[in-house]
Amino acid sequence: MKQLTKFTLLAALAGLAHGPAMAQGRLLLLDQGEYVCALPGDASGAAWVEQEGRDFAITGGSSYRTVRGAGTYLMEGKQVTFTRGPMRGTKMMRLGSGLLQEVGRDGKLGRLRCHRVGPTSG
Template sequence: MIWKYIASLALMLPFTAPAYADGSYGKLGTLPHGEYICSIPGDAAAAAWIALPGKNFTIDNASTYHTEAGSGTYLMTGSNIVFTRGPMNGMRFQKTGSQTLRWIDNKGNLSRVRCIRRAGSL
């Protein structure tokens, strides 16, 4: 009887591995608190970065955020962030620096949009 139990556990082991074996997901975490300003690259003849009004957000305590349109929650695993409730629901970002996020488009590619935590934030 015990051998059947051990055999069934051995069969289940391959299914307990992380869903993303490439290491793209990791430990749960939270973003540094403060205001994040979102922009796209400009060009050499004008501004280096072009602000995206209405796209900024503020990370509050725990895993919450707020925008001009309301508040919600996000989930951070490793360097990946997905907004799970609120006005940014479904948006995904990748943390590319200690204060920098890059938006991930619908095809799963890093877009040109970056969000930088404003200096002097909480």
């Protein structure tokens, strides 16, 4: 009987330790540094067309800054959602280390891509 009680208690504790974290997904952080955003070009011109005013920097923790101000983001798995500041409501998908692609309101990947170009300046 004692052994059954120990087993039940251990199972309950294990469920508490893993339940909420698994349900909400794993929170992560983006690589710190400057990110440049661009749209794909075409065969007759540049391969990428940088989008003025779309660049940002990941400054530490879950914070970012742009020329228009600073804010915060939330990253769950590969999904990045900018929650405060000038990019509030923007969603991106992390494709790889230092590479993000914008997610449209319809949930589909858009054309805009942002890539990390180096450490933050200033």
